[in-house]
Every structure is written in structure tokens, then in C-alpha cells.
Amino acid sequence: MKIERIDLFQADLPYSGGIYTLSGGREFHAFDASIVRMETACGLEGWGESTPFGSSYIAAHALGVRAGIAEIAPHLIGEDPRQVERLYDVMDTVLAGHLHARTALDVAAWDILGKATALPCWMLLGGSTGRRMPVMSSIPADTPERMRQNVSRHRDRGYRGHSVKIGALDREGGPALDAARIEASLADRQPGEFYLVDANGGLTPETALRLLTLLPTGLDFVLEAPCASWRETLSLRSRCRVPVILDELMQADTDLAQAIALDACDGIGLKISKAGGLTPGRRQRDMARAAGLTLSVQDTVGSTIAFAAIAHLGQTVPERHLRCILDCRDMVTTQLAEFEAPVADGGVLAPDAPGLGLTVNRAELGDPVASWT
Ligand SMILES: [Mg+2]
Structure with missing residues (x-):
């Protein structure tokens, strides 16, 4: 089984409570989500998301997520998504750190692994x-x-x-x-x-x-x-x-x-x-x-x-x-x-x-x- 295509989507997620206030006077109104769709040559698709909490919560931000995915994604084409640890090895060799960018890709691979085996991810x-x-x-x-x-x-x-x-x-x-x-x-x-x-x-x-x-x-x-x-x-x-x-x-x-x-x-x-x-x-x-x-x-x-x-x-x-x-x-x-x-x-x-x-x-x-x- 091989990854044939990876699509990246962007979505704005407004905060349900209006304004979210964190320590240090940080305020948030909406969150910028990056969504990955991974497709295999046999037609299975997997989904994953990475949505940082703004850009001042940890060293992660939405533009960085998408830049990181762009750096990694071409190298995953042709890999077997079911071998999640091996897919992670590839990500390690392509981009150091940037765990938030890897997340959407890794979770999409787990979704495919589940569909390929007809088992829920918890199993x-x-x-x-x-x-x-x-x-x-x-x-x-x-x-x-x-x-x-x-x-x-x-x-x-x-x-x-x-x-x-x-x-x-x-x-x-x-x-x-x-x-x-x-x-x-x-x-x-x-x-x-x-x-x-x-x-x-x-x-x-x-x-x-x-x-x-x-x-x-x-x-x-x-x-x-x-x-x-x-x-x-x-x-x-x-x-x-x-x-x-x-x-x-x-x-x-x-x-x-x-x-x-x-x-x-x-x-x-x-x-x-x-x-x-x-x-x-x-x-x-x-x-x-x-x-x-x-x-x-x-x-x-x-x-x-x-x-x-x-x-x-x-x-x-x-x-x-x-x-x-x-x-x-x-x-x-x-x-x-x-x-x-x-x-x-x-x-x-x-x-x-x-x-x-x-x-x-x-x-x-x-x-x-x-x-x-
Ligand atoms: Mg906490």
C-alpha cells in the first residue's frame, strides 16, 4: 500500500466563547486549522488536523504548520502509511522538530491504518x-x-x-x-x-x-x-x-x-x-x-x-x-x-x-x- 496523494486544507475555527484570555494578557478570537487528506493508490483516505492555539502558546503557528507539511509531504508519496513508525522515520530525516506539522500527516496515516485493517484506531x-x-x-x-x-x-x-x-x-x-x-x-x-x-x-x-x-x-x-x-x-x-x-x-x-x-x-x-x-x-x-x-x-x-x-x-x-x-x-x-x-x-x-x-x-x-x- 502506497501514499499516492496528499491534500492540505485550511479552515478558520472561531472560538465559541467570543474572546479566550490566557495568562500574560494573551487573547484569542479564532484558530487557524490545517487539515490533511492522505490518499492511497488503492483509494483509502485518511484525515488529520493540526490547529495551534494562536502563535504565542507554544512554538507553533498555523503558517508554520503548513510550511512544515509542504516540506515533508513530497517525501511521503510512495511510502506505506500503515507503517506509522517508519513513516515517522521519514519525517525525522526530512524536517527536524516541528512536531505540530508532523501531526496532521501522522494522524492521517493512523486513519488509513484503521481503514486498511477495518479496526478503530483505539484497537x-x-x-x-x-x-x-x-x-x-x-x-x-x-x-x-x-x-x-x-x-x-x-x-x-x-x-x-x-x-x-x-x-x-x-x-x-x-x-x-x-x-x-x-x-x-x-x-x-x-x-x-x-x-x-x-x-x-x-x-x-x-x-x-x-x-x-x-x-x-x-x-x-x-x-x-x-x-x-x-x-x-x-x-x-x-x-x-x-x-x-x-x-x-x-x-x-x-x-x-x-x-x-x-x-x-x-x-x-x-x-x-x-x-x-x-x-x-x-x-x-x-x-x-x-x-x-x-x-x-x-x-x-x-x-x-x-x-x-x-x-x-x-x-x-x-x-x-x-x-x-x-x-x-x-x-x-x-x-x-x-x-x-x-x-x-x-x-x-x-x-x-x-x-x-x-x-x-x-x-x-x-x-x-x-x-x-
Ligand atoms: Mg494546559
Whole structure:
């Protein structure tokens, strides 16, 4: 089986909540998605997506995704998409780094592998736990009362995990505002709920320690991505009384190896496009499990195509290690595909259809912005 054609599409995904605010005053209105369609000589097609969270979240941006795909795609024509690790070897030889660009191609290959074997990706990734995966909300930084209301709205819709964004600059209110945001967001906590307080690298060890000092004891949460650098994170980690989760610092599997060696965290945010696709994502899942870390399986953001990859990988993580998955479908108003995995009975179950199990809406995508044959 050989790859005969690769098409690249672009789509704008408006944020469903209007303006998304992250630490450091970063604001986002819409996200620029790159979608890959991979076709084999025998007529199978696979789909993959890479949608960075703007250009200031990690070292990834939409134009870079498409430039990276243009660099790699010609070299994949003629390769066997079912040999996902070997396809990754080719990508390694063509373009260093740029994991976000590799992701759409890697996920499309997994979709073809599933269709070629008539098996869902979760089966090929090791098998489903059969358990509905709890979904997490993404609560942008806001006033404490509005954040409390936002958590409540998501709770009413079946969300069990809540990713509460903090990271106020001193002139915006600093640690006192962040402490109030955390207390308000956790105020109506229900049994079985899980809270990630996510600074997206916006704190220094100093502001993080001041924040923790201001909080009452007994609040049950983990602190995610407190600081932007390894130095700051390790300094804080040695003086921090709450579990630390790494996200933005955790990109390549070598980052995870380093975090485990340094005992830098208690869990990770495993975002598919940050990791470089399902092939390295699978490896990070296994490394985290071996090290006794918890995982949230997510992506930076994205449409239904990105969510399908999240659902299939998340479905293979044992309950003890899986905190929650991110339903990125909920974050954008444009969906590019049908995917039979509603939030119901406390979570999401990946479907049994072959591959990713997607029906892509071609009319929504329009014409490709580039093609390789
Ligand atoms: Mg995060």
C-alpha cells in the first residue's frame, strides 16, 4: 500500500466563547486549522488536523504548520502509511522538530491504518478500556464570579473536569486575583470533579508561592504549567505543596524522559499536536504510565478531526492514569466532520468505526490550498 496523494486544507475555527484570555494578557478570537487528506493508490483516505492555539502558546503557528507539511509531504508519496513508525522515520530525516506539522500527516496515516485493517484506531493503539472518558472544560481567565458561572454551565452539561485558567499580572490583580479565581471556581465543587488550575506558564516561582500562601488549605486541585521555563518549574516544584502537572514544557518524548528523570511533575497534559501525533503520543502515554504519572489527553485546540484523535488515544489509557480528555469540539463553532461520540452519562466513548471513524464535511473545507502527488 502506497501514499499516492496528499491534500492540505485550511479552515478558520472561531472560538465559541467570543474572546479566550490566557495568562500574560494573551487573547484569542479564532484558530487557524490545517487539515490533511492522505490518499492511497488503492483509494483509502485518511484525515488529520493540526490547529495551534494562536502563535504565542507554544512554538507553533498555523503558517508554520503548513510550511512544515509542504516540506515533508513530497517525501511521503510512495511510502506505506500503515507503517506509522517508519513513516515517522521519514519525517525525522526530512524536517527536524516541528512536531505540530508532523501531526496532521501522522494522524492521517493512523486513519488509513484503521481503514486498511477495518479496526478503530483505539484497537490498534492497544484496546479500549470500555469506560466513558470524563471530559474537561476550558475556563478562560475572567472575573472570579464569571469563572464560577462558567464552571457551573459546564457542570450542567456533564463536564467532570475543569481547567481553570489563571496567571494575572500584578497590574491586573496578581496572586490575589488568581487566588479569588481559584476559590470561586471550586466553590460549588461536586463529588467526582477534578480541577486543574492552569497558569499556562504565566507565573514565576515568586508569584506562584505568593498565590499558594493566599489560598485556604483543603482546596483539592493540581497546579498545571505554573512557569514557562524548566529552571523556574524545578525551583517551584521543590517548594510547592500541591501536585504539579506539566503541559507546555512537555512536547517531545525527550521532554517527558527529562521530566521523569528530574521528578519534575505528577502528571502531564498530553496534547496530540504538541507531541507530534498519535505515534509519539502513544509512546508518551506508555512512558507516563510506567512513571506513575496521570494524563489528560488533549490537543491545543481543534475541530472534530482533532478531537477524534484525542478520543481514540484517551480510550486506551487505564482509568487510574486518565484524568480527563479535552472536548475541543466545544471550543470552536465550526466543525469539519461528523464523529459519533457525544458527551453522555458522564463522558465520551470513542466509536467502533474503522480508523478515526470520521465523516468529513468536504463542502465546509472547500478546495485544498496545496496538493502533492
Ligand atoms: Mg494546559
